[in-house]
Amino acid sequence: MTNIDEDRLRPTTEELPDDIYSEEGAIRADFLAMVGAAIADRDVLFLRQNVAKLHESELGDLLEAIQPDQRLALVKLLGADFDLTALTEVDETIRMEIVDQMPNEQIAAAIGDLDSDDAVYILEDLDKEDREEILAQLPFTERVRLSRALDYPESSAGRRMQTEFVAVPPFWTIGQTIDYMREEEDLPESFTQIFVIDPTFKLLGVIDLDRILRTKRQVKIETIMRETNYPIHADMDQEEAAQLFEQYDLLSAAVVDDNGRLVGVLTIDDIVDVMQEEAEEDIMRLGGVGDEELSDSIADTSRSRVPWLLVNLVTAFMAASVIGLFDATIEQIVALAVLMPIVAGMGGNAGSQTMTVTVRALATRDLDIHNSWRIIRREAGVGLLNGVLFGILIGAVAGLWFQDPNIGGIIAAAMLINMMAAALGGIMVPLLLDKFGADPAVASAVFVTTITDIIGFFSFLGLATWWFAIS
Amino acid sequence: MTNIDEDRLRPTTEELPDDIYSEEGAIRADFLAMVGAAIADRDVLFLRQNVAKLHESELGDLLEAIQPDQRLALVKLLGADFDLTALTEVDETIRMEIVDQMPNEQIAAAIGDLDSDDAVYILEDLDKEDREEILAQLPFTERVRLSRALDYPESSAGRRMQTEFVAVPPFWTIGQTIDYMREEEDLPESFTQIFVIDPTFKLLGVIDLDRILRTKRQVKIETIMRETNYPIHADMDQEEAAQLFEQYDLLSAAVVDDNGRLVGVLTIDDIVDVMQEEAEEDIMRLGGVGDEELSDSIADTSRSRVPWLLVNLVTAFMAASVIGLFDATIEQIVALAVLMPIVAGMGGNAGSQTMTVTVRALATRDLDIHNSWRIIRREAGVGLLNGVLFGILIGAVAGLWFQDPNIGGIIAAAMLINMMAAALGGIMVPLLLDKFGADPAVASAVFVTTITDIIGFFSFLGLATWWFAIS
The missing domain is CATH 1.25.60.10 (MgtE N-terminal domain-like)
Structure with missing residues (x-):
């Protein structure tokens, strides 16, 4: 041709x-x-x-x-x-x-x-x-x-498992087992452990291949098998299974049904994919992106991003209406309009720092009831410290810029208030979402920025209105 | 006691x-x-x-x-x-x-x-x-x-490898190998493959344990060993090694020195930790957080977060000075001050969506020279589509709120401009950072929000100033 x-x-x-x-x-x-x-x-x-x-x-x-x-x-x-x-x-x-x-x-x-x-x-x-x-x-x-x-069910261990495995009865010897593997044509393509079952396929134990190779031919399987400490039920969520693999450094694990019968084996290569997906999901959700893929079309991509933008639109109008409360003050002192995004924006950044740490710590189970109070106290301390620091810094710069110590003092105080709000919002929002069974990665960002925007605008413009009214 | x-x-x-x-x-x-x-x-x-x-x-x-x-x-x-x-x-x-x-x-x-x-x-x-x-x-x-x-070096395969391994000469038989493993006391605690070396420890091949168990005693090692397609050099960065493990579903891999001599073995459990660390790092960096840990003190945490807040402070003042250019307009029409955070904020959210997708795609190597133009075009299309959509929506709401179709039209146009800027910034910033060897996860967020803040304020206030001047 x-x-x-x-x-x-x-x-x-x-x-x-x-x-x-x-x-x-x-x-x-x-x-x-x-x-x-x-x-x-x-x-x-x-x-x-x-x-x-x-x-x-x-x-x-x-x-x-x-x-x-x-x-x-x-x-x-x-x-x-x-x-x-x-x-x-x-x-x-x-x-x-x-x-x-x-x-x-x-x-x-x-x-x-x-x-x-x-x-x-x-x-x-x-x-x-x-x-x-x-x-x-x-x-x-x-x-x-x-x-x-x-x-x-989707995303269960049963879906991810491999149904090919090697299983032998407990009364076999190592020699019989090796001979069986040498003769049998229909073995899985690769495996790292074999399972021990009774005649009804009930899982009795497991033996790693290196253990078999180190053991003399006449030794019985039942004497060297170990109990499976971490049997994985076929209905178990794949993320939960992944956590077991990670915690106990497993290479593969038996999957059993309701009756404790061996139905398959989960292997680390599938689990690595699950772990990657999970981390990916957290990153995407924190960035306000759904399950989109690089190969999606413009229409699909747009559709998947609109919901989050809509939610943000509502909160943006809420923040705007807070500004609207103080339009008379802004009309008199335009400097306030120039400076107010700094207060809100810095709060938003500080809040998203705390929120990121909290969401990750919850995902990795590093944050739990034993240390949450300590971490809340720590974040409040960090908020106070950074609030004082950046309050002074921003207050000085703004005061010099507009040649008005009043404005410097007002923005410094508002900054301190908003950094504290950011710290508390950044940790409490994900903790509460988690407590009520919601995924903290999905909704935390919206709530935290809403808090820092509203408190940022309200504290700055409110303080200014009050201060210029009494002075 | x-x-x-x-x-x-x-x-x-x-x-x-x-x-x-x-x-x-x-x-x-x-x-x-x-x-x-x-x-x-x-x-x-x-x-x-x-x-x-x-x-x-x-x-x-x-x-x-x-x-x-x-x-x-x-x-x-x-x-x-x-x-x-x-x-x-x-x-x-x-x-x-x-x-x-x-x-x-x-x-x-x-x-x-x-x-x-x-x-x-x-x-x-x-x-x-x-x-x-x-x-x-x-x-x-x-x-x-x-x-x-x-x-x-730190974070190299040589640092992460285990120096205990089982290695045999190519002329041994399977039987000899199994006997050796049965007799030898000093074997690694667990292993899934054995290596084949020459007298100078040069790596010749590798055999998985299941292969040994399926093979008859008299077969020579050299006839069933396979070449290691993915030998890992001890100096190789651990992240690169992790990528090989992921791509080829490896359970363990030989680590060799400059002379091709076997010095150790990398195992999947260490590699899983590396993968987790890497994903963790991306999440933390996107959230503007450094290498902090949950057990850090208030002072340490504060110190690690201040640099990013400082960078954001500089960009916040830049955005504020853009607002400052239009203070005369704001003085006349306070509604602009009320609405301007919406334009900037929505752009920031849209930009961070695109940026998140881009940073992840770069990290997983899904985004490369072959598809980057296609993805840039797609993001521009999404920006245009969502810009028109949200422009109309926000324009209508703002026009009704302030009972002024001029304001509605101006914010709609500004919204469209900023959504396009967000899309292009969201993809170009990480791509350029990556091209120049910087980690896109670290600095992208700052640059992208700076772009959307400045273009958001400038387009909205600039358009308003121009429109009310000519009308």
């Missing part, structure tokens, strides 16, 4: 760079151009040799980097050589886009080769109809396993 | 709760009270039975939860039963406080039992003199290992 001259534009596999990434960590532009040209030329041979062999995460990065219209073309050209696991490494929007347009037969054919956790990850995004159709084409055991995992 | 009645206050070990944590994840108040009483009574027996047996991370949480003056007392009462690893689980401030006051002999005696990565973690915080004194008391090999790790 392609003529010889065109082929000369693309290097042979041997000439290709070892690493598809540039120094900055982006995919190399020359590699991207070659892949683009190969897709345009429908050069299946080149793609099979150079793209199909990439690691799933590299292939995922490549899918994100190429032009949107090339993505599906690449998947179709690769056909059975396309590693579906790569779809677990891309943005949800891109995954949906590709999976929606892939023939269900291609998905069904490829999904059987995946670890069950990856398969579930892809299947859970599909609509019910497509999902049923794909599941119907899978072998019976495969279908049962995946359906069972899909039955657990 | 304690009388019988006091003893009755403390339950026996059997009566103690199974879980030291309450539902909310904090340490149970009754357990805390018992420990506190036991420390006060110097009840070593109770502490040995109930505190020494805790998991290192539980002991760490306990140390953070008890009163500051009880911490050292607890460590001294436990003596040789105190698991030094717990210190790797607490705030740096608390770790320093305890380690500084522990006798060097107690540290030296305990540190030999630790994994080398934990030992280094504790030693690196000590001052040089104490460190030398402790190292001098260790056995030769231990000393050499720890010194070598401490010689690598």
Whole structure:
């Protein structure tokens, strides 16, 4: 199909760079151009040799980097050589886009080769109809396993677990266990521990592989297995499971059902993704952004950001109406209008410092009932100290600027009041939201800035009105 | 020392709760009270039975939860039963406080039992003199290992690695390898892969334990080992190493020196800590907070927050001076003073949304040269769309409030301008900071709010001055 001259534009596999990434960590532009040209030329041979062999995460990065219209073309050209696991490494929007347009037969054919956790990850995004159709084409055991995992609630351990594991009875010896692993063809692709179960699949214990390798052949499994101190229930939220992994440095953990029967295993690589998502979520929420992704359209992005801007609009009008109370004073002394954003803004910054620390400490469970009073006292102390410091500083500068010691004194006092309000608001708002079961990362910022804006304007303009009225 | 009645206050070990944590994840108040009483009574027996047996991370949480003056007392009462690893689980401030006051002999005696990565973690915080004194008391090999790790730069893979590992020659069989592991006493506490080296310790390959267990005894190591595709140099920054772990789902990885010799192994549990620290850092920096910890004093906290507040003070005065340019206009139309914080504030919120997304995308390397133009165009589109939307909304409300369509039109136009400025500032500032090698998380917020404040005030007051001058 392609003529010889065109082929000369693309290097042979041997000439290709070892690493598809540039120094900055982006995919190399020359590699991207070659892949683009190969897709345009429908050069299946080149793609099979150079793209199909990439690691799933590299292939995922490549899918994100190429032009949107090339993505599906690449998947179709690769056909059975396309590693579906790569779809677990891309943005949800891109995954949906590709999976929606892939023939269900291609998905069904490829999904059987995946670890069950990856398969579930892809299947859970599909609509019910497509999902049923794909599941119907899978072998019976495969279908049962995946359906069972899909039955657990979203974001639960049961959804994230892998249903492939190695389990042996307690009366086996180490020798029997090793022989079994040497003979058995159908083992998970990789594993770091094996589980001990009774005939009803009830979980009895667990043994790390290094323990097996250190133990003599004739030793019985039950004598070296240890109890699983941290059994994870399939319904447990994935974030809670992640906390157990982090606290006890687990590499994998058994997942059990209501009857204590082993149904799967959670592994650290999935948990690392959960931890990253969780931190990501906190950052996004603190910045007033929802679940948006880089590949979202303008309309989707706008829609996801409008709600937070609307809430802020309401609070901005509230703050403005506080200013409106004092319009007569501002008319007489315009300097107040010039200076009032400084009082509100500095308070807002101080408040968001305290709030950030508090929200993080709550997320990592470093802040709890034992130390919250100590931290509230500390933040109040910091607010007082920084309030005095910045009150004096701003008071001096403002007094000199407008050649009026009254204005200097008024702004200094207002600054002190607002820094204290910022400190208390910054810690109390997230603590109270957390106490009432709300996510402090979502709503704290709005409440804290509303407090610092309103108290900032009210204290500054109110003090000024009162002072100039009596003097 | 304690009388019988006091003893009755403390339950026996059997009566103690199974879980030291309450539902909310904090340490149970009754357990805390018992420990506190036991420390006060110097009840070593109770502490040995109930505190020494805790998991290192539980002991760490306990140390953070008890009163500051009880911490050292607890460590001294436990003596040789105190698991030094717990210190790797607490705030740096608390770790320093305890380690500084522990006798060097107690540290030296305990540190030999630790994994080398934990030992280094504790030693690196000590001052040089104490460190030398402790190292001098260790056995030769231990000393050499720890010194070598401490010689690598801070935050490098060499600092975080564990120097204990299992390495075998390529010509051994699986059988020989298993026999070696069964006989050898001095193996690492836990491991998931073994390394293959030549006589000069040069790294040849790696084998996962599950691979060993599936392979027949007579098979040679060299036939089943795989090349390490991602060898980590000891000088590599830990964040870069973490990225490799995440991308390739590694559980552990060999660390090599300049000559390709195996010097240690990095494990996923350390890498998880690195990832958490990194996400934490981004959140804190975006919130204008430095490296502070929950256990810091008022003075330390205040000191760490003042620099960012100072920077904001300068920009706040810059924004105020923009308002000052238009004081004559404000004197005539006070409504402008009432409304101007809305324009600036909404721009600030929109800018921080875009900035948050950009900073995160840069940190996760999702944003790179291939898609930055597309994302800039998208953000500009979102700014335009939301600018029109909120311009109309705010214009209508403001026009009705002050019964003046002129004011409504002016604020609508200013809003549109500032939303566009927010979108472009929100994406360009972090991109440029990143391009010039600065950390976008640190300085973006200041620059973006400065832009939205100044453009917000200038466009609104400037437009008003011009409009009322010509009409």
